Amino acid sequence: MSLQSRLRWLFLANATVLVTHQIDAAYWHEWELFFIPGGNQVNLLLNIPIIALVMYSHNRVIADIRTGIAYYKLLAALGFLTVGIHSFFFLRGSESFIQPMSVALLVATFVLSTWQLFALRGLEKSTVLAAQ
Numbered sequence: 001m002s003l004q005s006r007l008r009w010l011f012l013a014n015a016t017v018l019v020t021h022q023i024d025a026a027y028w029h030e031w032e033l034f035f036i037p038g039g040n041q042v043n044l045l046l047n048i049p050i051i052a053l054v055m056y057s058h059n060r061v062i063a064d065i066r067t068g069i070a071y072y073k074l075l076a077a078l079g080f081l082t083v084g085i086h087s088f089f090f091l092r093g094s095e096s097f098i099q100p101m102s103v104a105l106l107v108a109t110f111v112l113s114t115w116q117l118f119a120l121r122g123l124e125k126s127t128v129l130a131a132q
Contacts, residue, residue: 003122004065010119011061011072014079014112015054021082021105022047028096033089054078065123072120079113082106 001009031043057071065072086097086106097106 003119007065007072007116007119007123008061010112010116011058011075014075014109014116015058017105017108017112018075018079018082019051019054021102021109022051024097024102024105028102030096033094033096069120069123072116076113076116079109079116083110083113 026040026043029040031039036042036046054075057068057075060071061068083106089096097103
């Protein structure tokens with residue numbers, strides 16, 4: 001498998017896990033953790049642009065990984081942000097997102113986001129070598 005293909009598959013895997021986490025967030029009433037007024041209805045509205053951005057980013061990464069690098073990094077950053085926020089809630093003693101699959105999704109997000117950035121280093125090295 002080529003490096004570019006591997007990068008695309010990592011992006012897709014991480015995007016899938018993050019969107020699945022958003023489904024899990026509805027189960028846990030995540031809007032209550034964030035004190036979002038309007039409950040689930042507003043939470044759904046807030047998820048529309050987030051999921052649209054993830055889907056658009058996937059489109060950009062598939063179209064051309066080199067011009068989609070910013071979107072590729074954005075998804076990894078979104079993954080780290082998600083894990084960071086939930087780590088904060090865990091440290092505060094929150095009992096949300098404690099089921100095995102909820103924890104597995106967060107761990108997978110961290111692993112995939114990290115893997116994405118390490119894999120990207122290979123593309124950046126190959127770009128530098130090709131330019132020389």
